[in-house]
Amino acid sequence: MLDVQERRNKRTNIDGERSETLPLDDEEPKPGTLEGYAAIDPGSTGTRAVIAIAKIDEATGKRIIVENGIIRIQDFREDDDRDRRTTRGEWPSxxxxxxxxxxxxxxxxxxQAKKRTISIKAIPYFRTQDDDGHPFTRVLYEHSKSLRSEVERQHFDLVLDSIFNEVVQRIITTCRASNIKLRSLALCVPQTWSRRETPIQEYLGPILDRTVTIDGVETTFALEAQSQAQHLIKNYHRELRSCDELMVLDFGGHSMGGSYSDLHWSPGDVRPRIHAPPGSDFGVRGxxxxxEIGIGHCIDKTMKKNPKKYPHDRRHMIKAKLLEGFFNNKARINFENPHxxxxxxVDHFKDPKASFAVYITAEQLKAEWERAFRDAINLATRNIRLAAATGRRLRVLLTGGSANSQNLRGEIKNVCDELREQGFSVTLKVVAKDMDTVLAPVWSIAEGAACCHATxxxxxxFFDLGAALGLQIRTATANGGEWAGDSGKLLFCKQNSVERHPRVDIEIDGTKRKFRIIADPFLMASRENVISSDTILVKDAYDIGDLELGYLPSTGGDALPIPNGRHTLEVAEVVCSRREAIVVLRLKPNLSARARRSKRTLNKMVIDGHCDWSLLFDLLLTSCGPSNLVELDIDRVRGRFWKLEGYVYGPRLAEQQHERGRQQQQQGEVSVELGTPGPSPPPAKRRRVDGRVSTRPDLQRDVDELSSEWPDDIVDLS
Structure with missing residues (x-):
């Protein structure tokens, strides 16, 4: 599954815990209301921003993208087509x-010819004190260390932070001018960020929130390869219906990101549900x-050997111009001849002798290419073989600027050819060559992210189409590892439109056992409504999250561990509100008749003086656009604990509940109190980290503690 986050800004809520968790009815869009779902793709050389305009279809009640509903936030300049690394409309990164x-x-x-420049993609690595090994990142570290005071370093940090604000402001301005309500803003991040996502996304989240929080816009992170896959599925669903497994290999300028997923198509469906197996998202620098950086080092060595021919004060300009020529021809370079x-x-320096040439040997070309591409190609081909081994019909789509390399294409093609000769069903398509002849490839990631969040x-x-929730039990081993079986127990599903809530017996034993909620997105669909064992196969499921094993005592104070022993777990209720849902879990002691006669056993199970207690926990779920599945809304669960069913917590809560109950009775409604009481958690940013809930700092506090003003000397994009 995707290691991504979603952050929700505070909303005005009136119904305590439950309404703070789910969207209010008056916040739901009316049919026909135009909503904007924006995405930003900050590439190494160019940044793309897109808004997908959607509305609720009056006939189906589903959200659809309107005709001509894709807006590119473009910036055209007179010299756009002359020696630019960015294409028309792109904003240089x-x-x-x-x-x-x-x-x-x-x-x-x-x-700028006199000022030093870097790619904005290096900023998150530096600001989170993470070194990705890129020269741009190294320059940021060196510059910060060279500053004389802490005040100067803080101002430098603030300058970097404010850069991301510029393109966001363009999106907001466009939406306001078009009378579109901006609902969400997605920032596309490379697969290489997924392993270090916590610091990088926690850094970017508050910056984005600071820009859009006034408008109540949700901010989201999406992995580039999955966004690319969504774009291709949207525009080429007819061609892709013939495959069961889709792999996108996105070879960008700085990194390769890959993603492969199982595609499950329903009859007449134009968008499948996508099940990404564990480890199916991968990425590496390359x-x-x-x-180009390696070739730059070769140029430096040549110029240093001949200082008279390459004057020191001209080397920066000479190198830049030589690398421009290399950039324009590198896709066609071979390793058999020097380049x-x-x-x-002459005109620039007003010097008739200012004509410069550098020869890069074939050995240098090959060596630097290997350093730049080898790890990425090896990772890609290894995953192609893994995906093909499933025996499903695999379609490999090769995208990205670096995919123009004939050498790279040749290696990927050879692997696919070998697999076909071995009897595997593997098809390779180079998107820019074989498919994407009309649509602009550089915009596909941003468009894919915007559209998949909009729809x-x-x-x-999700549950109507056959999804089910289950429980997987994981046991600690003597060597410090974990053991988990191949199956889990069914907790919730819909069968013939009727909800099923099987009870599951578990035994809590300190830290020896962990209990993980998993989801099979196609369980009931594959069973075709035939009643069978209440079992979910782990290989067909993905992780939702580990259960918390602490509860809040009714007397107040810190959370306490749930008593060890046998218990019964069940889903008490599922409350859905469009893209959000609460799955209310209930936990009770499971005491045998003999255990009930043992005073020692009963004393171990006592909570607040009772043995027949019942605990409730709110499992908060939310829809995930890139996977078209449902995931845990992790940050809204973070800091929550089980609570005693029927108990009132916190000052004035009983009074509020009584008044709310009286109002609902007058309206003929039923009051159901769910989840942990007390103050609501900070605005959520959804993240999945290996299926576990991680503890993180208060992100809203981070937003509040940011400087109240951006630097005045940032140049606007307009």
């Missing part, structure tokens, strides 16, 4: 944070940009 104000961003930074780089700077299914629909 460049900034000038070093050499004093004004701190140029975008086109202004790209046109690509054209790293090859000559040439640039004519994410409701939680109710």
């Amino acid at each position: 460049k900034c000038c944070p070093f050499d004093g104000p004004p701190y140029y961003v975008g086109y202004e930074a790209d046109s 690509g054209y940009e790293l090859w 000559r780089l040439h640039t004519d700077l 994410a299914m409701d939680v109710d629909e």
Whole structure:
């Protein structure tokens, strides 16, 4: 499953815990109301921003993208088509944070000859004190260390933070001008960030929230390869219906991100449900940009050997122009012959001798290419073999700027050919060559992220289509590892439109056992409504999250561990509200007649003086656009504990409950109190980390503690 986060800003709620958890009815859009779902794809060289405009279809009640409902936030300049690494409409991913104000961003930074520039993609690594090994990141560290005071370093950090604010403001301005209600903003991140997602996404989340919190916009993170897959499924669903397994290999300039998923198509469906097996999202550094950096080192060595031919004060400009020539021809470079780089700077330097050439040997070309691409290619081909081994019909889609390399394409093609010769069903398509002849490939990630969030299914629909929840028990082993069986017990599903809530017997034994909620998105659909054993196969399921084993005593104070012993777990209720849901879990002691006669046993099971207690826990779920599945809303669960059913917690809560109950009785409604009482958790940012709930700092506090003003000397994009 995706290791991604979602952050929800505070909303005005009136119904305590339950209504703070689920959207209010008056916040739901009316049929025909236009809503915007935006996505930003900050590439190494160019940044793309897209808004998908959706509305509720009056006939089906589902959210659909309106006709001509894809808006690209584009910026056109007169010289857009002349020697630009970015295509028309893209915003260059460049900034000038070093050499004093004004701190140029975008086109202004790209046109600077005297100021040093870096890619904005290096900023999150530096700001989270993570070194990805990229020269741009290293320059940020060196510059920060060179500053004389802590005040200067803090100002430098704030300059970097404010850069991401620029493109977000363009999206908000466009929505307001078009009378569109912006609902969510997705930031596309590479697969290589998933393993270090906690610091990077926690850094970016508050910055994005600070920009959109006034408008009540949700912020989301989506992995690039899955967003690319969603874009291709949306536009090529007819071609892709013939495959059961889809792998997208996105070779960008700085990294390769890959994702493979099982596709499950319903009759007449244009968008399948996507089940990503464990380990199906992968990524590593590698690509054209790293090859170009290596060639840059070769140029430096040549110029240092001949200082008279390459004057020191001209080397920066000479190198930049030589690398431009390399960039324009690198897709066609072979390793059999040396490559000559040439640039004519006679007019620039007003010097008739200012014509420069550097020869890169075939050995240098090959060595630097291997350093830049080998790890990425090996990771991609290894995953192709793993996916093909399932025996399903696999379609491999090759995308990204670095996928233009003939050498790279050749290696991937050879692996696919070998697998076909061995009898596996593997088809390779180079998107820019074989499929995407009309749509602009560079915009596909942003468009895919925007569209999939705009059309994410409701939680109710997820269960109506055959999904089920189950419980997997994991036991600690003597060597410090964990053992888990191949199956789990069914907790909840719908059968012939009727909910089923089987009870599961468990035994809590300190930290020896962990209990994980899992989901099989196709359990009941595969059984075709035939009653069978209440079992979920782990290989067909994905992780929702581990159960918390602490409860809040009614007397107040810190959470206490649930008593060890035998218990019964069940789903007491499922409350759905479009893309959000609460699954209310109930836990009770499971005492035999003999145990009930043992005073010692009863004393171990006592909570608040009772043995026949019942605990409730709110499992908060939310729809995930990129996977078209339902996941745990982790940050809303973070810090929550079980509570005693029927007990009132917190000052004035009983009075509030009584008044709310009286109002609901007058309206003919039934009051159901769910979940942990007391203050609501901070605005949520959904994240899955290996199926576990992780403890994280208060992100809202991070937002509040940011400086109240961005630096005044940031140059606007407009």
